[in-house]
Amino acid sequence: MSFKAATHRVIDAAAELGLELSVQRFPEGTRTAQDAADAIGCGVAAIAKSIVVASDQGAVLVLTSGANLVDFPRVEAAAGVTGVRRASAEEARAATGYAIGGTAPFGLATAMRILADRDLMLFDEVWVAAGTPDTVFPLEPRELITGAGATVADVAQTAG
Template sequence: MTTADAAHPLFAAALAELGLSVPVRRFPAATRTAAQAAEAIGCELSQIVKSLVFAADGVPVLVLMDGGSRVDTERVRAELGAGAVRRADAAAVREASGYAIGGVPPFGHVTRMTVLADRGLLDHGEVWAAAGDPHTVFPMAPKDLVAHAGGRVVDVRAVEVAEGREPGA
């Protein structure tokens, strides 16, 4: 399926502006969660890119994290030199990005945000990210994805300390 046919119109416009043509895959069932996306695509959970919006001292910040890991907000706070960092609510995510939770792509937002990309994304040759809605995804080399997002590579993954604890979203 072509980008114009499958991607959210805002994201398709961003791809065109960047001169990118990527294969966008649409699924009948939602790929809103990283686990749903990995199952639908047939890839490892860690190859899914979660595009998560946080508020750092009230300013939206995008964090790109692999699908099997959680973001450590204290590490994000320290990286940004912010006083406080919290997960943005659904309304703030839509306002900052132009997309609903579950479909936020790594770039092509209505607001220019600081983008932090966790270093773990670079462990793969190819990763998959949302293409603007919960039913669409696209593949890209992680270094290219981070570059197009205008992100900087950082270490903001939460370290799971409890034995047997599953990493969350």
């Protein structure tokens, strides 16, 4: 299957970490967690959203269950930063090298702190964006967290 350069960057970065990704493309798109869940046929909670937040000390990537929302005060406490807010699309792309909806935790444009929602550990497999808003890959949560160099923390609140 032919993928865009951003997806190849994810695949190559993961391979350097010893991870072989099984990337799948969904032409209807996987831009949101719900879009991804619908395309894949899984529950939205099994989608690992990659949310870029800005802080006074720089960008932080938060990996969270698709059923949860990022809790900014908890991110501040877990990352030891201040002034956390959702990054703009431009800030997110500059920090990660990926468009919103396709942000992967591998092959990032800049080094940044990565936090992972503890709820991701509830799943045998989660689905992660692969560099574009229409590509994803499944991965065991421990492999995702280890490969991304993420710290597991209570950084989310249940949506609803």
